[in-house]
Amino acid sequence: xxxxxxxxxxxxxxxxxxxxxxxxxxxxxxxxxxxxxxxxxxxxxxxxxxxxxxxxxxxxxxxxxxxxxxxxxxxxxxxxxxxxxxxxxxxxxxxxxxxxxxxxxxxxxxxxxxxxxxxxxxxxxxxxxxxxxxxxxxxxxxxxxxxxxxxxxxxxxxxxxxxxxxxxxxxxxxxxxxxxxxxxxxxxxxxxxxxxxxxxxxxxxxxxxxxxxxxxxxxxxxxxxxxxxxxxxxxxxxxxxxxxxxxxxxxxxxxxxxxxxxxxxxxxxxxxxxxxxxxxxxxxxxxxxxxxxxxxxxxxxxxxxxxxxxxxxxx
Numbered sequence: 001x002x003x004x005x006x007x008x009x010x011x012x013x014x015x016x017x018x019x020x021x022x023x024x025x026x027x028x029x030x031x032x033x034x035x036x037x038x039x040x041x042x043x044x045x046x047x048x049x050x051x052x053x054x055x056x057x058x059x060x061x062x063x064x065x066x067x068x069x070x071x072x073x074x075x076x077x078x079x080x081x082x083x084x085x086x087x088x089x090x091x092x093x094x095x096x097x098x099x100x101x102x103x104x105x106x107x108x109x110x111x112x113x114x115x116x117x118x119x120x121x122x123x124x125x126x127x128x129x130x131x132x133x134x135x136x137x138x139x140x141x142x143x144x145x146x147x148x149x150x151x152x153x154x155x156x157x158x159x160x161x162x163x164x165x166x167x168x169x170x171x172x173x174x175x176x177x178x179x180x181x182x183x184x185x186x187x188x189x190x191x192x193x194x195x196x197x198x199x200x201x202x203x204x205x206x207x208x209x210x211x212x213x214x215x216x217x218x219x220x221x222x223x224x225x226x227x228x229x230x231x232x233x234x235x236x237x238x239x240x241x242x243x244x245x246x247x248x249x250x251x252x253x254x255x256x257x258x259x260x261x262x263x264x265x266x267x268x269x270x271x272x273x274x275x276x277x278x279x280x281x282x283x284x285x286x287x288x289x290x291x292x293x294x295x296x297x298x299x300x301x302x303x304x305x306x307x308x309x310x311x312x313x314x315x
Contacts, residue, residue, distance in 0.1 A: 022056050022070070022130065024048055037128050041154070043170050045161045054153035055125075057146060059132030072153040079156030083111055086168045087179065095183075110179045113148045114194070119174045120147035125154075142197075191250035195227070195234075198254070205229040207253070209246045212236075225249045
């Protein structure tokens with residue numbers, strides 16, 4: 001991702017006012033939904049409009065009067081920073097003997113998309129997110145990138161409403177077991193399950209895994225595997241076992257899907273808000289553009305093997 005700063009219009013930078021927050025009353029039974037979610041979160045905000053904002057996806061703003069309202073993107077930005085600070089502080093205090101590099105590797109997995117998605121699904125966040133009709137119709141409520149962003153946005157909302165201590169409690173309550181598993185090298189994303197869920201959610205068939213080659217002596221074999229849907233090859237991977245090679249192939253397939261989604265979003269961003277809201281129905285390549293999920297490639301901590309420098313990918 002290009003990290004270069006984009007020019008900021010002076011008039012825009014001087015405007016400290018944000019667009020209006022979506023009204024809780026504008027959605028039927030929304031107050032009840034937010035109350036239900038807060039009970040699952042174990043956090044109660046005095047101003048539920050902030051939580052409502054944290055659950056407002058940008059696609060929701062492309063429809064009707066909602067276009068002039070705020071989305072959860074700014075809260076996501078804030079929540080990402082708070083999440084990184086809390087996890088970094090937790091690891092620093094708990095692991096006095098680990099080096100900076102070791103702490104960084106644990107943190108990278110702890111705040112990665114698969115972990116945030118797992119926590120979001122335990123809260124059933126997809127049920128509460130406000131989405132545009134097109135996004136909802138194409139599986140947005142189960143989309144990993146949307147779920148992870150919503151979790152970060154909620155972290156930002158809790159921080160703004162109740163401060164860092166409350167945000168820390170929320171984060172460690174819902175991510176604690178994953179962080180513990182990562183520390184003990186017991187956590188590894190199940191890429192095969194994630195890929196199958198994505199493909200079946202899009203009605204694109206069931207992935208199948210095919211052994212391409214096996215080489216080397218019995219005590220040190222290497223296996224190469226392809227993952228396919230029909231005749232289409234989605235990804236390739238290799239490993240010291242068939243299981244490891246299949247996971248590697250599934251991971252590559254999901255990484256390629258992420259690149260495809262980024263291209264689709266880049267294309268949609270160049271269109272007007274109205275066109276972007278309907279590009280899934282009107283764009284000639286709509287089906288191809290929408291057939292992607294976002295998953296960051298993170299180190300596997302289960303059955304982890306040292307890299308060329310002799311370091312474990314997680315510790």
